[in-house]
Amino acid sequence: MENEYILEMRHITKSFPGVTALDDVDLKLRPGEVLALCGENGAGKSTLMKVLAGIYQPDSDKGEIYYQGQRRIFKAPVEAKQAGIIMVFQELSLVMDLSVAENIYLGSLPLKHGRIDWKTLYEDARKVLAEIKCDVDPKTPIGSLPIAQRQMVEIARGIALGAKILILDEPTSSLTDKEKDVFFENIRELKQKGTSVIYISHKMDEIMEISDRAMVLRDGKASGDFATANTTIDEIIQCMIGRSISNYYIKNKAQPGEELLRVEGLCREGQYEDISFSVRRGEIVGLYGLVGAGRTEIVESLFGITRPSRGDIYYKGKKIQIRNSVQAVRHKMAFVPENRKEQGLVLGETCRKNISLVKLPWIKKGGFVDTAKTFEIYEEYRHKLKINAASSEQLTAQLSGGNQQKIVLGKWLAIQPDLLILDEPTRGIDIGAKADIHRFISQLAEEGMAVILISSEMPEIIGVSNRLLCIRDGRICAQLSGEDINEQRIINAIMNQPEDRSNPAAS
Missing domain, CATH: 3.40.50.300 (P-loop containing nucleotide triphosphate hydrolases)
Known part of the structure; x- marks a missing residue:
């Protein structure tokens, strides 16, 4: 033709x-x-x-x-x-x-x-x-x-x-x-x-x-x-x-432990209103809503990037105020942001230096960075996260999106956080890397870490979360757990639609 x-x-x-x-x-x-x-x-x-x-x-x-x-x-x-x-x-x-x-x-x-x-x-x-x-x-x-x-x-x-x-x-x-x-x-x-x-x-x-x-x-x-x-x-x-991915979404099966974080009546003018929820050790709590619903704004206040207008944050049983991200890190909180290139990485620096950034205050020796420790950190998380880089000295700008995201994740895990906040952790990465990250998140929760997960991919948020907060117009419009975390219930909540009780998927 x-x-x-x-x-x-x-x-x-x-x-x-x-x-x-x-x-x-x-x-x-x-x-x-x-x-x-x-x-x-x-x-x-x-x-x-x-x-x-x-x-x-x-x-x-x-x-x-x-x-x-x-x-x-x-x-x-x-x-x-x-x-x-x-x-x-x-x-x-x-x-x-x-x-x-x-x-x-x-x-x-x-x-x-x-x-x-x-x-x-x-x-x-x-x-x-x-x-x-x-x-x-x-x-x-x-x-x-x-x-x-x-x-x-x-x-x-x-x-x-x-x-x-x-x-x-x-x-x-x-x-x-x-x-x-x-x-x-x-x-x-x-x-x-x-x-x-x-x-x-x-x-x-x-x-x-x-x-x-x-x-x-x-x-x-x-x-x-x-x-x-x-x-x-x-x-x-x-x-x-070259293989079929079985059990693509791996839901954490550990029993949640003690309450790590509790938020009561958190508000920020024009962004979110009356946010109250808790997260326990060993639990993955998902946040789902349309873009602009306020999900990122809520976790940014938890991490000290912005300050709430009012409301209380309780962490490890004590009422705390987090005025900046440095204080959040001292509380052993970690935050993997949505935009890895602008917010998560120094693209012109090596994999080793990027993955050691947050840990630097803990690995100084005589006022200088302990270089040997940075190599140890890189090697540890290269193995744990299956990072595919030519060497520790390869520039992060030269890595694939999935490997860049693993560097960001390793950077925060290096401080051994108690609370891990993940904002769109698998955005723009391939299906194999996604499966690696899902598996690792589940493993972290089973080891006792508390996880807050934001995702715009409904199969991911359903497949990974133990409990789900639906966010609409800056408010929590539904809290779902177990079998209630399904597509119909989520759509009904975020679109403000009444549930059809005759539909088995909604009950």
């Missing part, structure tokens, strides 16, 4: 010092097709897309790219963009001090008499935002938006640039279920217009829902190609990692 494929990548190989990231990979894409690109972190997905987008060049003359029937090699990202190949990165590439409109059209701002035509800019931005049903004022500075809306702006940028191939890297990682549904509608509309989409995601349910085909990369090689309608999640996973 003539022009059956809008894109063919043939024999693509790409090596970096000490590693072959891509080894003779082929990829084909039809007009109006959604191709899911699957694989563990480090499998070569992003590298392959960066070759397509002109960020990297393939190693040999054997590697070829045919785009719209013509042989092309894009030597710079601007060439790929001009040709209609737009890549939206997982780690957002927005300019925080510029407006929404300026970010959408950055590099192609409308001009009039040599100056920016602000009226046209804002009008065009409103149109593209309306197209994806994103209710944001185009004049708003990006830095003032929550991360979910920033993600929508990134997607709007790709659409505004007239993408013929839109590459989406973990595009729903910060979207609510409602926003995700709207986003999927947008993808289906783009398909109808003939736009092709390459969809990179670790969320297997999304891949099954939105893609026409799934291509799997494993260790830099193409290892499988599936028509999504004719395959199963387990088949794709086995192709990705």
